[in-house]
Structure formats: C-alpha cells, structure tokens
Amino acid sequence: MKSIYESNLYYLAQTHPVIYRTLDQHLNTFTNCSYELIKNDNETFNLYSSEQAKHFYSKYNPQHECQRWLQSLELAFLDGGDIVLYGLGLTYHLAELLNHYPNARILIYEPEVAIFIEMMKLVDLKSLFDHPQILQISVGKDKENINGFLYYVSRYAMLHFSFVEVPFYKQIDIEHYKNFLRALKENKIGKLAEASYYDRFGTQMFGNIIRNLPKMIKTQSIGKLKNQFKGATAVIVGGGPSLEKDIIGIKQRQNNWLIIAAGSSVQSLLHYGVMPHLIVSMDPGIYNTNVFKNFDLTKLPLLFIPQIHHEVLQLHPNRNMYAYFTNDAIMDMLTSMDEIDYKFLPTFSVTGTAIQAAAYMGANTILLAGQDLSYPEEKMYAAGATHLGNNAYKNLEGRLSHEVDNVMGGKNPTTFSMLQTRDNLEGLIKELKEIRFINITSQGAVIKGADYHALETIILDQRIAFDFDSIIQAVDDPIISNDLDPIVKDLDDKISGMIIEVSELEKVCIKVNSDIAKLKDLSRIQPNKAMGQLAELESYWAETLSRPGFKKLIEYWMTLELNEYDRRVIEIGKEQQLIKKISLLDEILGEFVGQMQQQLTIIQQEFELALQELRL
Amino acid sequence: MKYKGFSDKYGNVSHKYVIAARGRKMRIENEFFHEILDDIEEYIPRLIKSSESISELLYEPITEESMEIFGRYLQALVDFSQTMIVTLEDAKEHLLILYENVTPIFQEIIKQTANLEVALTANQFIDVADILKYELTVKLASMLLEIKESRI
Numbered sequence: 147m148k149s150i151y152e153s154n155l156y157y158l159a160q161t162h163p164v165i166y167r168t169l170d171q172h173l174n175t176f177t178n179c180s181y182e183l184i185k186n187d188n189e190t191f192n193l194y195s196s197e198q199a200k201h202f203y204s205k206y207n208p209q210h211e212c213q214r215w216l217q218s219l220e221l222a223f224l225d226g227g228d229i230v231l232y233g234l235g236l237t238y239h240l241a242e243l244l245n246h247y248p249n250a251r252i253l254i255y256e257p258e259v260a261i262f263i264e265m266m267k268l269v270d271l272k273s274l275f276d277h278p279q280i281l282q283i284s285v286g287k288d289k290e291n292i293n294g295f296l297y298y299v300s301r302y303a304m305l306h307f308s309f310v311e312v313p314f315y316k317q318i319d320i321e322h323y324k325n326f327l328r329a330l331k332e333n334k335i336g337k338l339a340e341a342s343y344y345d346r347f348g349t350q351m352f353g354n355i356i357r358n359l360p361k362m363i364k365t366q367s368i369g370k371l372k373n374q375f376k377g378a379t380a381v382i383v384g385g386g387p388s389l390e391k392d393i394i395g396i397k398q399r400q401n402n403w404l405i406i407a408a409g410s411s412v413q414s415l416l417h418y419g420v421m422p423h424l425i426v427s428m429d430p431g432i433y434n435t436n437v438f439k440n441f442d443l444t445k446l447p448l449l450f451i452p453q454i455h456h457e458v459l460q461l462h463p464n465r466n467m468y469a470y471f472t473n474d475a476i477m478d479m480l481t482s483m484d485e486i487d488y489k490f491l492p493t494f495s496v497t498g499t500a501i502q503a504a505a506y507m508g509a510n511t512i513l514l515a516g517q518d519l520s521y522p523e524e525k526m527y528a529a530g531a532t533h534l535g536n537n538a539y540k541n542l543e544g545r546l547s548h549e550v551d552n553v554m555g556g557k558n559p560t561t562f563s564m565l566q567t568r569d570n571l572e573g574l575i576k577e578l579k580e581i582r583f584i585n586i587t588s589q590g591a592v593i594k595g596a597d598y599h600a601l602e603t604i605i606l607d608q609r610i611a612f613d614f615d616s617i618i619q620a621v622d623d624p625i626i627s628n629d630l631d632p633i634v635k636d637l638d639d640k641i642s643g644m645i646i647e648v649s650e651l652e653k654v655c656i657k658v659n660s661d662i663a664k665l666k667d668l669s670r671i672q673p674n675k676a677m678g679q680l681a682e683l684e685s686y687w688a689e690t691l692s693r694p695g696f697k698k699l700i701e702y703w704m705t706l707e708l709n710e711y712d713r714r715v716i717e718i719g720k721e722q723q724l725i726k727k728i729s730l731l732d733e734i735l736g737e738f739v740g741q742m743q744q745q746l747t748i749i750q751q752e753f754e755l756a757l758q759e760l761r762l
Numbered sequence: 763m764k765y766k767g768f769s770d771k772y773g774n775v776s777h778k779y780v781i782a783a784r785g786r787k788m789r790i791e792n793e794f795f796h797e798i799l800d801d802i803e804e805y806i807p808r809l810i811k812s813s814e815s816i817s818e819l820l821y822e823p824i825t826e827e828s829m830e831i832f833g834r835y836l837q838a839l840v841d842f843s844q845t846m847i848v849t850l851e852d853a854k855e856h857l858l859i860l861y862e863n864v865t866p867i868f869q870e871i872i873k874q875t876a877n878l879e880v881a882l883t884a885n886q887f888i889d890v891a892d893i894l895k896y897e898l899t900v901k902l903a904s905m906l907l908e909i910k911e912s913r914i
Contacts, residue, residue, distance in 0.1 A: 204821070204888050206896040211888060214821030313823055317885070 154266040162275070164294065165262075168286040172259040180260045183236075183267060191268055193236055193261065202314045203238060212242040219310055228253065228303040232326065233312030234283070236265050237274070243310070244279055251716075253282045253303055255295050257315065257322055278720040287322055296333045302713050305341060307334075335566055342563070344706045349748065350455075351430040352703050355476045356752040357456040359641075360760040361466075363481075363633050368449055368469045368488045368506060370620045375612050376508035380404040381586075382500045383422065385411035386518030387525035388589040393418040395586075395601035396515055403513070404614050406504055409496035410437045411516055412446070422446065423614040426500040428454055438462050447621045449503055451490075452477055465621045469503065479698040480640045491577070494570040501574060511582045513604070518590035519568040520550045520558035550591045553598035558591055568593065634760060641757050647695035648750045654690050655743045658683070662732050669728045676724060680731075687735070704745055711738040795856045798849055799909060806906040809842060810899045817895035820887045832890075836882075839875060846871075860912035867905045874898050 148156070158166040184194045186205055193202040204211040216239075227250055234240060234256040243252060256262045262285045275283060281302060284295035299307070309330065316323050381396060381403045383389065389411070396405065397420050407415050407422035409429065415422050425443065427434065428451035437443070438461035447465045450458065452474060459466065470477055471492040490502040497517060504512055524546060546559040550568070568591055575583050575595035583596035586604065661683045668676040690696055701708060714734045721727040790798075816835050819828045846868055853861035874897050881889035 200884070200886060201889065204892050206892050211821045211891070214818055215823070218822035314888075 149267075150270060151267045154269075154271040157271050162283075164291070165283070165285045168259060168288065168291060169263060172263070172286075176260070179264075181258075181264050183264050191236055193264060202235065208236075208238045209242075212238045215239060215313065216242040216246055227251075228281070228307035230255065230299060230303070230307055230309045230330065231312070232309070232323065233257065233261075233315035234265060235261060235312050235314070237269050239312045244277070248279070250279060251281045251303075252279055253295070253299055253307075254280065254284070255292075255326070256283065256285045257287050257326065258318060259286050281716060287319075292326065292329060296329060299330070300333050300337045301709065302716065304713065305337060341706060347430045349703055349745065351453040352476055353748070353752045354430050354454060354456045355452045355474065356641075356749075356756045357759075358450075358452050358454065358459055359480060359637065359756055360762075361459050361463075362452060362468055363637060364625060364630065366467045366621055366623060366625065367486070368467050368503060369486065370467070370623070371507045371617065372488070373506075373508040374616065374620075375404055375614070376510075377610060378404050378507075378509045378612050379511040379513065380406055380504035380507075380509035381513040381515050382406050382408055382497055382504060382517070383411050383415060384408050384495075384497055384514070384516040384518070384587075385414050386516040386587060386590060387522050388518050388587045389414050389418075389516030391588050392515050392586060392601050393420065396420060404504060404507070404509060404612065406500045408500040410434070412443060413437060413441060414516070416441055424449055424503070424617055426496055426503055427451075427458065428496050428499050430455055432457070434458060435461060447617045449499075451499060465618065467621050469499075469506075475698060475702045480637060480644075491574065493574055494567040498571055498574050501571075501578070505578055505581055510580070511584065514583065514585045514593065514596055515587055515601075517571075517585065517587045517593070518558070519571070519587075519593065520552065520560040520564060520591040521546060522552065522558045522589040524559055552589060552591055553585065553587065554589065558589070560591065638757065638760055641753050641760070644695065644699070645750060645753050645757070647693070648699075648746050648753065651690070651693070651695050651700070652743065652746050652750075654686075654693075655739045655746070658687065658690075658739045659736065661686075662728075662736050665728050666732060669725050673724050676728065680724075680728070683731075699749065700742065700745075703749060704742065707738060707741050711735075790852060792856050795849075795852050796913075798845075798852075799857075799860075799913065802845070802849065803906060803909060805842070806902050806909075809839070810902050810906075812838075813894040813899050813902070817891040820891035820894070824887055836878075843872065843875065857912060860909060863908045863912050864905055867901055867908055871898065871901045871905065874901060 155166075155169070158169065180195060180197060182194050182196065184192050184201075186192050186203075186208070188207060190203075190208050192205060192208065194200070195202070229243065229247070229250050229252045231240060231243065231252055231254045234254050240252070240254065243250065274280065282295065282298045284291050284298070309327075311323070379402070383396070383405060385408075393414075396403075397418065400420055404424075405415075405420065405422045407425045409425075409427050412422060412425045424447050426449045427437075430453045432455055434455045435457045438458050443462055444464065447467065448462050449467050449469060451469060451471055453471070469488040469490055470486070472489045473492055488506060490499055490506075493499060497514070501512055546561060548560045548562060548565055549557040550560045550565065552558045572594040575593070583593075584604065585593045585596040585598045586601045587598075588600065592598070661679070665676055665679055665683065668679060711734065718727060718730045718734060721730055812835060816832055819831065822828070850861055850865055850868065853864070874893055878890055878893045878898070881887075881893065
C-alpha cells in the first residue's frame with residue numbers, strides 16, 4: 147500500500163506537473179532534508195529544523211497558536227473576499243482561515259519546497275487542491291513559479307485581495323518574502339492601472355484603432371525617420387509647471403535640440419513661442435481633441451499611436467505619422483506587424499512614447515523638461531494648457547495625499563497615480579541603457595536614472611548640425627498609390643472577414659443563452675439529460691473561446707468583463723449540486739454572454755464605418 | 763489596547779520586596795515574614811493570569827505594543843524571582859519546611875525563565891509563549907500549592 151506521501155507524489159505527477167517538476171528538481175538537488183516532522187505531546191505534528199535548532203509551531207498546541215494568529219487578523223478583512231496566503235507550512239494556519247472565513251477564496255504561495263515535501267507526508271493533496279475555497283497553490287522560489295502565481299492572482303483574484311503570511315516564513319527567508327511582496331504589489335498596481343485605464347477609456351481605445359485604420363494606411367510611419375538624427379540631443383517637453391521657468395533656456399536652444407512636445411504640452415510651448423519639431427500624442431479620450439481644437443497645429447508634424455481619439459486625425463489631417471504599441475492586438479490582427487520595428491512599449495504617460503520615438507530617431511541624449519511628475523506648489527500645468535476643464539483642477543486638491551522628493555532637496559505634493567506614472571517612466575529609462583537621460587525640470591520630482599542638471603549648465607554639442615525640419619519633409623512625402631492598393635485590399639478583406647466573424651459570435655451568444663434557459667428547466671425534471679447537455683454546452687463554449695474572433699478581439703475589447711468572468715467561473719466548476727450549478731452558469735456565463743452581445747453590436751458598427759471610409 | 767491583565771500594582775509590590783530584601787540583613791520579624799508570604803500567595807495567581815494573557819499576545823504577530831507589555835512582564839518576573847530568593851533565605855530561619863519543599867520548584871522556575879530568555883533572544887516568540895502558557899504557569903501553580911501546604 148502506498149504511503150500518503152507516495153500517493154501525493156503520484157497525484158501531483160498526474161494533475162499538477164509544474165509542482166511535480168519543482169519537487170523532482172528539489173529532490174534531485176538536495177539530498178539532505180532541511181526539515182523534519184516531529185510529534186508534539188498532544189499528538190499533533192510539528193516542523194523542526196535541525197539546522198536552526200528550532201520548532202516552527204507551538205510544541206503544545208499548534209491549533210491554539212493559529213487561532214490566536216487568526217484573531218489578530220480578524221479586523222483586517224471581511225469574509226467573502228480573496229486571500230493571498232504566503233506559506234502553507236503544515237496547513238494549520240490555512241485550516242484556521244478556511245474555518246473562520248467559509249466564503250473566502252484562498253490563493254496559496256509556498257516558497258519552501260522542502261516544507262511542502264514534509265507537509266505531503268501528512269496531508270492528502272487531492273483534498274487540498276479540490277477544496278472549494280482554494281483557488282491556487284504554487285510552490286517554489288523559481289521565477290517561473292512566482293510569475294505563474296502572480297499571473298493567476300492578476301487573472302483570477304479580486305482586484306482588492308487581502309494578503310496574509312504564516313509568520314515563521316519571514317524568519318526563514320526575509321529577502322525572498324520582501325521580494326515577493328514587492329512583486330505582488332507591482333502586480334496589484336498593474337492590475338489597478340489596467341482596470342483604471344479600461345474604466346477611463348473603456349472600449350473607446352479599440353474603437354479609435356478601428357476608426358483610424360483607413361487613415362493610417364495612407365500615412366507615413368515613423369519608420370522613415372529611423373536613426374535620422376543619430377547622436378542628437380532631444381528634449382521631451384511635458385506640460386508641468388516648471389516649464390514656465392525653464393522655457394526661456396529651451397527657446398534659446400531650439401535649433402540645437404530636437405524638441406518633442408509630449409501630448410498637450412504643445413499648448414504651453416506655443417504659448418511661449420516655441421515651435422516643437424514634433425508632437426507626440428496617444429490619448430484615446432475626447433478631451434485630447436481640445437488640444438487640436440484650441441490651437442492651429444496643422445503645420446506641425448504629429449506622431450500618433452492608433453488608439454488616439456479618431457477626431458484628432460480629422461482636426462489634424464496631414465503631416466501625420468504613426469507608430470504602434472507592442473500590445474496592440476487589433477493592429478496585430480488587421481495588419482502585418484511582424485515585419486516592423488517601430489513598435490513602442492505602452493507606458494502610463496505620453497512622455498514614455500515620446501522618449502521611445504526620440505530613441506528610434508537616433509537621439510543618444512534625452513533631456514526631460516516640464517516633467518514635474520508631481521504638483522509643485524499644487525500646480526498641475528504650465529501656462530497655456532487649456533485642454534482640461536476646471537473640474538480637473540478642483541478634483542486635484544483632494545487627491546494630493548502623497549509626497550515625493552523634488553530636485554531642489556525638498557518635497558512636492560503628488561497623487562497615487564502620478565507616483566505610478568513616475569515609477570513607470572523610471573522603468574522605461576532603465577530599459578534604454580544606451581541613452582543618457584538628464585532631468586532639467588527645475589521644480590520637479592527626482593527621477594531615478596535621470597540626474598538633475600540645471601538647464602544653463604548643459605553644454606551644447608555643436609559638432610553635428612541636424613536639420614530637424616526634415617521631419618516635415620518625411621511626413622509630407624506622399625505614399626505612392628500603387629504601393630497602397632494591395633494594402634487597402636488586404637485590409638478590406640480582413641475587416642470584411644471580421645464582420646462575418648462578429649456575426650458568427652452573435653449567433654453563438656444567442657445559442658448559449660437559449661441553451662442555458664433549456665438547462666434551467668431540464669435540471670429540475672431530467673437531471674441526467676441536463677448533465678449531458680451541460681457537457682455539450684461546455685464543449686461548445688470552449689470552442690468559442692478558441693475562435694479567432696474571440697481570442698483576437700473579445701479578449702481585448704472586454705478585458706474587464708472577461709476578468710470578472712474568469713474570476714467567477716471557477717465557482718461553477720466547484721459546485722457539485724446540479725441545480726445550483728446551472729443557476730451559477732446562468733448568473734456568470736449568462737451575464738457575460740449578455741454583455742458580449744451588446745459589445746458585438748458596437749464592434750460591428752465600428753468595422754462597418756471603417757470599411758465605408760476605406761472604400762471611399 | 764488589547765491587553766490589560768498586568769497592572770503596575772505588581773511593580774509596587776516588587777518594590778516593597780526589594781526593600782524587604784535590603785532589610786533582611788537586620789533579620790526580619792516572623793510576623794513580617796508571614797505578611798510577605800501572604801502577599802506572595804495573593805500575588806502568584808495574578809502572575810499566572812498575566813503569564814497566560816501575555817502568552818496569547820505572543821502567539822499573534824509581534825507588535826511594539828506587545829513587546830512593551832512583555833518587557834514590563836519580564837521585569838516583574840525578575841523582580842518576583844529576586845523576592846523569592848530572599849524569602850526562601852528567610853524561610854530557612856522562619857519556616858524550614860517551606861524552604862525545603864518550595865526551593866526545588868523554584869529552581870525549575872528559574873530554569874524556565876532562563877529558557878524563556880534564550881527563546882526571546884532568538885526571537886522565537888512561539889517558544890516564549892509556549893513556556894509561559896504551558897510550563898511556567900504550571901510550576902507557579904505548584905509552587906503556590908506548596909507554599910500554602912507548608913504553612914498549614
């Protein structure tokens with residue numbers, strides 16, 4: 147007869163190959179056990195480390211110890227939420243969590259493979275993994291295991307989950323604990339940022355991409371300017387309040403530096419009489435159009451990203467060029483993105499796009515001006531900015547709840563989202579190792595990777611003279627009609643194909659809704675038949691999820707709804723009672739399919755409008 | 763504040779015994795010796811209760827507040843031990859049977875206190891809590907019983 151450990155090992159090999167591999171690797175690498183199981187006086191088990199000569203649980207009553215631990219957490223979260231548990235140990239802490247929070251869902255990360263192996267000698271893993279409240283268990287400190295766990299958290303956990311740790315894991319490896327916590331925090335911020343971005347722009351971003359496509363294919367790309375200004379110094383100008391002080395210095399050097407206006411900062415530059423060589427814009431929101439309505443920018447070249455509000459390209463119809471974002475699934479689907487190299491990393495602010503454009507054009511020194519990345523003296527923008535309404539300024543006051551170091555050695559007030567923007571920008575700077583970054587924003591926040599230098603101390607390198615106005619020639623260069631024809635035809639075919647695919651998906655929604663309705667009736671009168679039909683529906687829905695229209699379109703267009711669906715769909719699988727299962731199916735899948743139907747109508751309209759324009 | 767089991771009263775009591783300890787050289791009156799034993803008898807149950815309460819705090823994640831409370835408790839325990847040492851010395855003259863019966867138990871309490879300090883230095887708070895809840899309280903209770911029985 148197999149021991150519980152052997153059964154568990156077999157179970158892992160069959161059902162959880164990633165954990166099994168981690169264990170196998172550990173067992174082949176470490177022959178000595180770091181931990182051992184010992185029995186307490188009350189017949190419970192304890193974990194002992196001979197290396198550290200210590201027990202990890204109470205020698206008398208581990209359950210009581212864990213009850214006390216739990217009581218200390220009680221005020222921190224409410225039942226019904228998701229809990230990330232750092233450390234599984236011998237499962238005493240987990241058992242208390244499960245008993246005390248019967249409605250919580252728990253995602254477990256066990257960093258210590260050796261402890262997991264000891265636990266396997268006591269606990270039946272199948273029951274553990276099958277427990278309806280346990281969403282995920284990941285084991286090991288390898289990057290692959292951690293990333294897998296974080297992906298699961300970002301995909302399936304609620305946006306606001308609670309984090310708890312089994313206390314002794316901090317004593318075992320505090321550094322790993324801190325790193326994990328940092329990664330989890332970044333993951334959570336990423337998730338919040340994604341949610342807030344989708345919340346702000348919704349599907350508008352995708353609608354813009356489809357709507358902009360017909361114009362885009364008749365426009366030059368930034369590819370024409372690759373390394374055009376090799377060795378140049380570029381200034382990425384933001385609209386921060388410091389610009390008022392720094393603008394004179396920039397004006398004096400405007401012929402020596404490639405001046406790029408990051409988004410709405412063009413308003414302030416024009417206000418002070420500085421003509422940028424290039425405007426970079428990407429915001430999908432309608433307010434972005436105000437910048438182009440309030441000023442005549444038609445003579446200035448514009449680099450846009452396809453998600454830009456479609457009216458911007460009507461207000462600024464010429465002198466345009468484009469670049470892509472690496473995560474643009476719709477462009478990926480409708481054009482051939484594989485062969486192009488002007489794909490930029492999406493960043494939280496347009497400054498990141500402008501930096502990548504400058505680097506692509508060959509700049510080796512990038513100066514950051516008007517990039518306050520905070521709110522010195524509680525100001526939002528330099529003079530000249532008029533694109534936001536008064537409400538934006540009123541709302542700011544309430545959000546200035548953070549502080550950040552400024553370049554003058556003091557502190558600037560800031561918001562949580564601006565802190566994230568700065569972190570994100572610092573991440574990009576770290577990536578672009580070949581470029582020297584200098585922060586010349588005189589009142590702004592400290593930016594890691596871009597030391598502050600007062601503008602007047604920057605020495606001009608005048609050995610090479612660049613003709614930055616050649617950007618205008620490049621964007622004005624017309625695309626030859628013969629070159630365009632096959633591209634237009636290809637796009638027409640793809641959009642027409644997508645319109646058909648969208649119609650097919652609409653039919654899927656109708657069928658799924660009708661099947662759910664039938665199942666609700668059937669589950670009460672003919673449960674066996676209902677089981678069979680449920681299996682059929684499951685397989686039909688699984689096929690739908692792998693349809694190109696779903697994978698390439700719906701997964702992006704309905705990210706938030708799909709996240710919510712993914713998060714809840716596990717409940718259907720874990721429900722054992724048929725009637726409840728069908729009821730959950732109706733509640734979760736039915737709701738998602740309803741939302742999908744609404745969105746498919748919008749998508750269809752967007753594609754039809756794009757097709758009309760393409761055929762003009 | 764979660765914990766209220768250990769009051770400053772104990773500090774005053776221990777102070778009283780420090781004074782008593784100083785006066786020992788002059789040899790204390792039998793009546794005063796018994797007064798001290800009365801106080802000790804009255805005090806040990808409170809010490810047991812405090813040990814239990816503090817052990818519960820130490821099973822929870824450690825906070826500054828819990829460490830502060832524990833620090834005060836530990837000081838009180840040390841003061842109490844000093845008082846016991848002096849009182850047991852006095853017992854040789856006033857009540858030999860008490861000296862003989864209580865000393866072995868008290869020696870074990872001293873050992874437990876030493877173990878407690880070792881665990882504390884190694885930040886093994888669960889061990890500290892175990893010693894307080896499951897070891898020290900048991901020994902304190904038997905010492906109290908022995909003191910009472912020796913005085914009959």
